[in-house]
Amino acid sequence: MKYILFFGGVLLLIAPLKLSSTYYHFLRIAISTISILYLYLNFKKEFDFKNIIFGITLILFNPIFPIYFYTKKIWTPIDFLIGIFFILMALKTKSNHE
Numbered sequence: 001m002k003y004i005l006f007f008g009g010v011l012l013l014i015a016p017l018k019l020s021s022t023y024y025h026f027l028r029i030a031i032s033t034i035s036i037l038y039l040y041l042n043f044k045k046e047f048d049f050k051n052i053i054f055g056i057t058l059i060l061f062n063p064i065f066p067i068y069f070y071t072k073k074i075w076t077p078i079d080f081l082i083g084i085f086f087i088l089m090a091l092k093t094k095s096n097h098e
Contacts, residue, residue: 001041005090008034012083016076031061034086050089057082 011027035058042051060067060078069075 001038002090002093004034004037005086005093009083009086009090012079012086015079015083016072025063028061028063028066031082032058032063035061038089053082053085 008031011030015024015027035054038054039051039058060082
């Protein structure tokens with residue numbers, strides 16, 4: 001999970017660049033998948049603030065019913081903050097199985 005979270009964080013940190021719409025579709029799928037995986041692996045554990053953040057991330061980035069803000073001014077801080085959160089969670093994770 002450590003490397004998956006780090007990968008998601010990097011994807012989010014490069015999202016503010018001017019990229020094609022294909023990248024943003026891929027980003028929605030990747031971040032949603034990572035959020036679902038994290039929530040699934042930690043569902044039986046203690047429900048805490050991290051799970052809430054991953055749940056909100058799943059709602060924001062879900063590709064089935066996408067949320068559109070229609071401006072990069074709103075998405076840029078969201079991408080940056082969630083990207084930093086993913087990287088911090090990756091650094092906090094002790095092994096690849098947590």
